[in-house]
Amino acid sequence: xxxxxxxxxTVVAVILAMAAVTYATKASGLWAVGRVDLSERMEAxxxxxxGAVIVSFVAPALANGGVPEWVAxxxxxxxxxxxxxxxxxxxxGVGVVLAFRNVL
Amino acid sequence: xxxxxxxxEQRDAAETAATDPDSDAQSVTFxxxxxxxxxxxxxxxxxxxxxxxxxxxxVASRAGLSxxxxxxxxxxxxxxxxxxxxxxxxxDPIPAVAVVTTTAVVNLRYVLMGAALRPWFRELTPGQxxxxxxxxxxxxxxxxxxxxxxxxxxxxxxxxxxxxxWLLWIAATVVGATAxxxxxxxxxxxxxxxxxxxxxxxxxxxxxxxESLRPWIAAASVAVAANALLPGQWYIIxxxxxxxxxxxxxxxxxxxxxxxxxx
Numbered sequence: 001x002x003x004x005x006x007x008x009x010t011v012v013a014v015i016l017a018m019a020a021v022t023y024a025t026k027a028s029g030l031w032a033v034g035r036v037d038l039s040e041r042m043e044a045x046x047x048x049x050x051g052a053v054i055v056s057f058v059a060p061a062l063a064n065g066g067v068p069e070w071v072a073x074x075x076x077x078x079x080x081x082x083x084x085x086x087x088x089x090x091x092x093g094v095g096v097v098l099a100f101r102n103v104l
Numbered sequence: 105x106x107x108x109x110x111x112x113e114q115r116d117a118a119e120t121a122a123t124d125p126d127s128d129a130q131s132v133t134f135x136x137x138x139x140x141x142x143x144x145x146x147x148x149x150x151x152x153x154x155x156x157x158x159x160x161x162x163v164a165s166r167a168g169l170s171x172x173x174x175x176x177x178x179x180x181x182x183x184x185x186x187x188x189x190x191x192x193x194x195x196d197p198i199p200a201v202a203v204v205t206t207t208a209v210v211n212l213r214y215v216l217m218g219a220a221l222r223p224w225f226r227e228l229t230p231g232q233x234x235x236x237x238x239x240x241x242x243x244x245x246x247x248x249x250x251x252x253x254x255x256x257x258x259x260x261x262x263x264x265x266x267x268x269x270w271l272l273w274i275a276a277t278v279v280g281a282t283a284x285x286x287x288x289x290x291x292x293x294x295x296x297x298x299x300x301x302x303x304x305x306x307x308x309x310x311x312x313x314x315e316s317l318r319p320w321i322a323a324a325s326v327a328v329a330a331n332a333l334l335p336g337q338w339y340i341i342x343x344x345x346x347x348x349x350x351x352x353x354x355x356x357x358x359x360x361x362x363x364x365x366x367x
Contacts, residue, residue: 004171004285011173014200018190018207019180025211026237029218030225038216045352046212048319049344050185051310053210055320056327056343057189058303063328069297076301080308086155089308093301098294 068100132227134259142248142264149243150269154276156184159302160191161280167194171281178277182241182270185306186210192299193337202337209344217245221262224252228259239266241273318354323347 038046062073076093083089157178164174169191181187186207193203218237225233236259240248244265251261310316327343334342 004282006170007172007176008170010198010200011169012176014198014203015173015177015180017200017204018177018186021204021208022181022183022186022211022214023238025208025214026218026240027234029215029220030222030233030237032215032219040357041352041355043216044355045348046216048316048351049212049348050210051307051312051316052319052323052344052347053189053206053340054185054303054307054310055323055347056340057192058300058307059324059327059343060331060339061300063331065300069300072297073300073304076304077308080305081311084309086159086302086305089305090159090298090301093304094294094298097297101294 068097071100072097132224132257132259134228134232136260138258138260139264139267141258142244142251142261142266143268144264145247145251145261146244146265146268149247149265150272153184153241153243153269154272156188157273157276158280158283159298160184160187161277161282162284163188163280163299163302164191164194164277165281165284167191168196169194169281171278171285174277174281175274178274179270181207182239182273183207183211183214184241184273188302188306189340193340199337202341206337206340209341214240217242220249221245221252224257224259232259232263236260236263236266239263239270241266241269244269319347319351322350 058073062069065073072093075096076089079089079092080086160178161171161174164177164187165171169177174191177187177190181190189210190203190207193199193206217240221237221240225236228236240262244262247265248262251258323343323346325343326346327339330339330342
């Protein structure tokens with residue numbers, strides 16, 4: 001078990017680099033408008049990035065899974081769409097995957 | 105991102121006889137009262153976001169981050185989706201380039217969101233504006249834009265709502281990371297599926313209706329193929345860029361009368 005107060009120098013460096021690029025994205029919108037003109041098309045492309053990252057992350061995991069994972073994924077999405085509540089969809093997803101694995 | 109524009113402009117026009125939204129922002133102030141107003145408005149939102157913070161803490165702890173490291177990430181990065189993706193990429197040794205690049209890609213949307221703040225924020229001093237944007241995240245950005253569009257001129261609203269979000273985000277991370285240390289083998293409880301469930305829930309939040317379908321199919325296809333063919337985690341960025349490329353290639357201009365449900 002890791003000491004909860006430990007700060008590994010490499011980890012800290014990576015975290016600060018993440019913080020720097022994140023701050024750069026947050027600040028550059030203020031800075032860039034009027035200086036850089038993005039087309040609507042370009043903006044639409046940037047707009048889909050976060051969703052596309054998440055999808056890219058999940059798709060291989062689901063493709064490598066089986067029926068329990070697919071059914072649980074559908075249940076998770078349905079709950080997320082209906083409630084918008086992370087803990088609810090998390091509980092449903094994990095519950096369904098567990099039930100299916102134990103039944104099949 | 106244009107919902108409410110028309111009605112807000114009509115109201116503003118009636119009040120100030122100005123039709124250029126930029127000129128409505130002349131009187132933006134940066135006061136303790138504005139900070140307080142934002143802080144209070146941010147409390148319920150921050151409590152909702154805290155659920156994600158706990159989950160992030162657990163995932164970070166499982167990925168091998170200490171409580172202090174997870175808290176440091178929440179305190180300095182303050183971007184939920186990017187943090188969750190980053191700790192999922194975590195390994196020993198840390199794939200630093202992939203982690204930082206993916207963080208930037210997930211957060212590129214902030215460039216557009218920050219740009220939307222500019223009509224009001226250009227009235228602030230650079231110090232006020234550039235310290236405020238550190239504290240902006242999806243949720244308090246939406247609150248702030250709604251407040252500005254209602255004609256409010258509290259420049260400190262973003263900072264106030266951001267600080268309460270930031271405080272709860274860090275506290276929730278510490279709770280989750282501490283709890284994560286105590287959980288045993290996750291597969292035993294089906295918790296190996298938890299990360300997939302978290303990301304599916306995030307995806308549902310980013311879903312923008314049918315227009316998301318094409319880029320998402322492209323992203324999923326390229327990610328699955330790249331995952332089979334390429335080493336490491338590059339399938340994530342490959343899939344994401346494919347999704348953006350498809351959107352850029354096929355984007356249809358939206359009509360000016362388009363009305364979407366508020367978020």
